[in-house]
Structure formats: C-alpha cells, structure tokens
Amino acid sequence: MSSDRYHQHFTVSWDQLHRDVRALCHQMIERDFKGIVAITRGGLIPAALIARELDIRLIDTVCIKSYDHMDQGGLDIMKGVEHDGDGWLLVDDLVDTGKTARAVRKMLPKAHFVTIYAKPDGRPLVDQYLTEVAQQCWIQFPWDMGVAYVEPLVDQLKR
Ligand SMILES: O=P(O)(O)OC[C@H]1O[C@H](OP(=O)(O)OP(=O)(O)O)[C@H](O)[C@@H]1O
Numbered sequence: 001m002s003s004d005r006y007h008q009h010f011t012v013s014w015d016q017l018h019r020d021v022r023a024l025c026h027q028m029i030e031r032d033f034k035g036i037v038a039i040t041r042g043g044l045i046p047a048a049l050i051a052r053e054l055d056i057r058l059i060d061t062v063c064i065k066s067y068d069h070m071d072q073g074g075l076d077i078m079k080g081v082e083h084d085g086d087g088w089l090l091v092d093d094l095v096d097t098g099k100t101a102r103a104v105r106k107m108l109p110k111a112h113f114v115t116i117y118a119k120p121d122g123r124p125l126v127d128q129y130l131t132e133v134a135q136q137c138w139i140q141f142p143w144d145m146g147v148a149y150v151e152p153l154v155d156q157l158k159r
C-alpha cells in the first residue's frame with residue numbers, strides 16, 4: 001500500500017499517539033486480559049503502551065508480511081500463536097481495507113481486537129477503535145517520520 005495515491009494525510013506525532021492510546025485504554029479499563037497479541041510491526045508500539053497502562057505482562061506477536069504482488073494483495077503469516085485468542089487483547093495500529101484483520105481474525109476468533117485508528121472499510125472487522133479516519137486519508141505514524149528543519153519563511157518566499 002503506497003501513500004502516493006492518497007490525497008490527504010493524517011500525521012500522528014509521538015505525543016498524539018501516546019494520548020490516543022491512553023484514551024483507548026480508558027475505554028478498556030474494565031476489561032481483564034490474559035495478555036496482548038501484537039500484530040507486527042504496526043501493532044508493536046501501541047501494544048507496549050497499552051501493556052504499561054493496563055499492567056499486562058504477557059505479550060505475544062502474530063507476524064504478518066503483506067505484499068502487493070501485481071496488485072494481488074497477498075499476506076504471509078510468518079508466525080502465529082497456539083491459542084484461539086480467548087481472553088487475549090489483539091492490537092494493531094490501524095485497519096484500512098481489513099485484509100490483515102480478516103486473516104488474523106481467522107486465527108484468533110475469540111480475541112478482543114482493537115486498533116487505534118480505523119478506516120470505514122475496515123471498521124466492521126475490529127471490536128473497538130478510537131478514531132475513524134477517511135478511507136482516502138493516509139495515516140502517517142511517528143515511527144515513519146523524523147523532526148526536520150524548515151527554512152525561515154522569508155527565505156522560502158525568496159525562491
Ligand atoms: O487493513 P489493511 O489494508 O490490511 O491495512 C492495515 C495494515 O497495514 C499496516 O501494516 P503493513 O502491512 O503496512 O505492515 P507493517 O505493520 O509491518 O508496517 C497496518 O499496520 C495494518 O496492519
């Protein structure tokens with residue numbers, strides 16, 4: 001999935017990501033989980049933040065690699081887990097088309113599946129999310145960005 005065909009961007013800073021994960025944790029505070037299964041790689045950092053807020057110590061991963069082979073969006077499950085997700089919290093950063101969610105849901109049908117952000121097409125596949133983002137909007141995560149120099153306005157206008 002390349003971002004160039006998206007017209008809008010939703011840029012998430014580390015500070016916003018942290019605040020959004022904490023807000024999602026407030027919505028899960030009544031629940032009791034055996035552990036967290038993070039969907040790599042995007043689910044890893046949200047899972048670590050949730051583990052800290054909800055004091056969850058048992059953390060596993062489902063390792064998935066998606067590839068666009070001639071636009072046939074394929075998925076390679078590189079590592080699964082030995083249970084059906086009953087009592088576990090399943091975490092990803094976002095759901096877009098739902099392709100990843102559909103594959104993981106088959107493996108962990110009984111898990112409580114949450115993402116921080118959800119596009120409309122993927123929304124029905126997760127149990128809980130914090131913020132809906134337009135389908136054509138590319139979510140830019142802090143781990144894909146860096147702080148950059150911006151030249152003074154006067155110099156920009158001189159060019
Ligand atoms: O609903 P979908 O259309 O499947 O898109 C959502 C998935 O895409 C991103 O992962 P990506 O496949 O980019 O891999 P990564 O998490 O390892 O970066 C994101 O972390 C979700 O897992």
Ligand SMILES: Nc1nc2[nH]cnc2c(=O)[nH]1
Nearest residue numbers: 001096137138139140141
């Ligand atoms: N970073 C990022 N990865 C994605 N994978 C599928 N949709 C998205 C998105 O909006 N942002």
Ligand SMILES: [Mg+2]
Nearest residue numbers: 040041042043
């Ligand atoms: Mg991912």
